[in-house]
Amino acid sequence: MASEAELIADLRCATGESPVWVAAEQALYWVDIPNRELLxxxxxxxxxxxxxxxxxxxxxxxxxDCWVAGMESGFFALQTRPDGRIDSRALATIEHQLVDMRMNDGRCDRQGRFWAGSMALDMAAGHPVGALYRLDRDANDAPPRPQLDGFIVPNGLAFSPDGRTMYLSDSHPSVQKIWAFDYDTDSGTPTGRRLFVDMLDHPGRPDGAAVDADGCYWICGNDAGLIHRFTPDGRLDRSLAVPVKKPTMCAFGGSRLETLFVTSIRPGGDLSDQPLAGGVFALHPGVAGLEEPAFS
Incomplete structure (x- = not known):
């Protein structure tokens, strides 16, 4: 099914990421990572x-009416201010393996636990020091422990509609795999890691993801300008195009959760073939998504 991408925000974000639809406001929020912005x-x-x-x-x-976030040094609570600034309060500090690291892709599971991965800022170096962390509701002063590790760029985190399957990818060019895990919804523990999709068989590196109401997994094909939909058994169902090479993450929103919003990167160099890079786009794929869980 074809869906023409509509540009909704031509903001030229350096790295637009983490779109979240807030139904009560009928508004889309997202971040521009290097510019330290919430939009x-x-x-x-x-x-x-x-x-x-x-x-x-x-x-x-x-x-x-606030936010939790994965930032450079760990998990934070955020409150926006009328003057365009953000008040932030540290919730849990991450003990990174290297000095120059930050959090990356993340979201809540269906029970409201916040998950986020970490990565080295020098992605090209390929350091496998990235890990996946969980912010528990009863977090104490102890730093969160890695729940999964050995990644270069953990990405594509998503959960099935019943919450019992967790998806995770590594978008580094040397990996490009998406895995599925059995997920214990009571303890928040992923087990039974298995290959879900080898993205070396498809165009684009696996970046941010979303799951629709049918349980299908949508993943941004970074470098290919595509959003792929995979069925729960890992079969490619369709691919939708956006007018930029580096889509980063997708999220369902709109009044009936039937719009797929997509953020993107604006790289350096000649952009004559993709002047809209860094923008946010809307697609209408003909399927509905799921409401994004809030942190509880």
Whole structure:
């Protein structure tokens, strides 16, 4: 099924990421990682608001009328201010293996636990020091422990509609795999890691993802300008194009959760063939998504 991509925000984000639809506001939020920004697009009037943080913002999840976020040094609670700044409070500090690291892709499971991966800033070096962390509701002063490790760029985190399958990818060019895990919804523990999709067999590196109401997994094919839909058994169902080479993450939203929003990267160099790089796009794939869980 074809779906023409509509540009909704031509903001030229350096690395747009982590789109989250807030139904109560009929608005899309996302981040621009290196510019340390939280952004909001209103569906009612198309207006965009921006707030500046103190560290790079990598991933966000709603928490009441505030946010939790994975940033450079760990997990934070965020509150936006009228002056365009963000008040941030550390919730849990991550003990990274290297000095120059940050959090990357993340989201809540169906029970409201916040998960996020970590990565080295020098992605090209290929250091396998990335790990996946869980922010528990009863977190104490102890730093969170890695729940899974050995990744270069952990990405594509998503959960099946019943919450019992967790998906995770590594988007580094030397890996490009997506795995599925059995997920214990009571303890928040992933086990039974298995290959779900080898993205070396498909165009694009696996980046951010979303799951629809049918349980199909949508993954951004970074470098290929495509959004792929895989069925729960790992079969490629369809691919939708966006007018940029580096889509980063997708999220369902809109009044009936039937719009697929896609963020993107604006790389350096000649962009004459993709002047809209860094923008946010809307697709209408003909299927509905799921409401994104908030942190509880």
């Amino acid at each position: 909001r697009w209103s569906a009612a009037d198309g207006q965009v608001s921006r707030w500046q943080g103190e560290q790079m913002l990598a991933c966000i999840a709603r928490h009441g």
